[in-house]
Amino acid sequence: MPDIIQLLPDAIANQIAAGEVVQRPASAVKELIENAIDAGATSIKLLIKESGKTLIQVIDNGQGMSETDARMSLERHATSKIRTADDLFRLRTMGFRGEALASIAAVSQMEIKTRLPQEDLGTLLLVEGSEVKKQEPTACEKGTSISVKNLFYNIPARRNFLKSNGVEMSHITEEFQRLALAHPNIAFALIQNDELLFDLPSSKLSQRIVNLFGKNYQSQLAPVQEETSLLKITGYIGRPELAKKKRGEQFIFVNNRFIRNNYLGYAITSAYEGLLQEGSFPFYALFIDIDPKHVDVNVHPTKTEIKFDDERAVYGVVWSAVKQALGAHNLAPAIDFADDVNLIGKLSSQPLSREQYYDEQFSNSLQRSNLQNWEKIFEQEAPNSRLFDKSEQKTTVRFESSLNKQESTIADETEKGLFQYQNKYIIRATRNGIMFIDQQSAHERILFEKYLTQLKGVPGNSQQSLFPQTLTLSAPDFALAMEMEREIVALGFRFEVFGKNTLLISGMPAEISGSEKELFEGLIEQFKKNQSELHLPIRENLAQALAKRASMKSGQKLSPEEMEALVERLFACPNPNFSPEGRPTFFIFDSSKIESYFTR
């Protein structure tokens, strides 16, 4: 029997690939605009005729292509953006598979006009169903113009499958909006059947939103800004009044790519809880920056679903960031304490500097507190603590082990309405509901801020050991410890070299109980773990590592004073909402929710 397996002719292979890349006119729009962005364009025009069925044209002023490159760009797997498989993991450009132009050219009549800035003449290429019909020099603007005519002209089944002009055009507009939002610094225009639909000058994101969605958005946006060691989130959310009956205007970008993730969408809408009418959808355009290693991106070019390795942590940060933005702009009822000033609202209503804010919180908390109590639980700290620099009183909280306190099986209550639940959570009434604070996460946040301050220039106090301990480390750990000697001392440790790979530890950070040896070893271990998992800068890493090791743990019983102090200090942190690892430190169970259980 003769051999029957043959390689497919390129044109057919391209057509098959096209089925994946180009599903409808909007997918071609996305690929062409992304190429223009990758080419460094500062101005991009999109021309559409008959919802893309007869014409999709993208004109850019980017770097253009040489004669040879213009020809090469049509080959499958031809790309200027990656050279090795390794590059796949360092992608900063939008496209990378070198498939788009080849695929689109396989199912349309394509005209490419392109010119390098330094050349006088450009190149014109006419392609039909992958076949190059003409290539010649031409006079044209610098940059590239690609026209895609009669999409699917050679696959009637697919062409018939296209939806009405209205539907296809709305898909195009959607892609256009996503790309324009993600690149506000690039000027965009969209012209449909010779009518200018969008004319977007280069601008700030807020202005871009207004230009895209309407003037009435101007006063209706609240900025979102949050940064943890895991991710950074920026962007805008709309006031509840701006919410639409349709889901359309909701955008999440991860590392500047539009993505879909229902779980995150849910995090955002649930932060609006109680503010939205049933069946209405708030506006948001949020940008998450996260190390790509925490993201499982499906590299299929048309897929927008992605997953995070720690969805819950991302959820927590997004939820709090939105909640805070809502509170900060008085869009939501402020989540302040029943009897206290609005700590969270203050925190977010910017103009205060970090120091001013801290001062204010500190004096507030002194006023609020029963001073006798404070004296009992606060110990005098040496005068160099930055945290309380500007106040008269230099104090710090001490969390003693409560083992020798009387254990009680029921929750403890203070006059302020604080309870401890399961020795894990502190529960406190607020004006708008009941706040649950995770004691361990809260304490980690407090310590993290404190250690970071110490590492940034104001060394912390040390408590001297009665009996200095020796600690022998592995050679690499010893080297690491020596390398970070200055930082470790800033945290409050005192140590000296005491023989080969051995240290004599004579002091450790104040207000921590336990063995200095174990703490030191634990710090090094945690540091190394963070290093391999989180890639934090040294100071953040050390601060986080020590905070994690030194924090009190879930399961520890707290006295009312300790609870009180923990809450005070948490909300004096510039960023009280999460643990340094991004876990939420608290949430509020809405009073409206409580009421809903009892509605008659």
Ligand code: ADP
């Ligand atoms: P990819 O974007 O994945 O590299 P494409 O098929 O979309 O693959 O494009 C192939 C190549 O053609 C790109 O790598 C780029 O070098 C070139 N190219 C495409 N569009 C443009 C453009 N508008 N300006 C300059 N070069 C472009």
Ligand code: MG
């Ligand atoms: Mg591309």
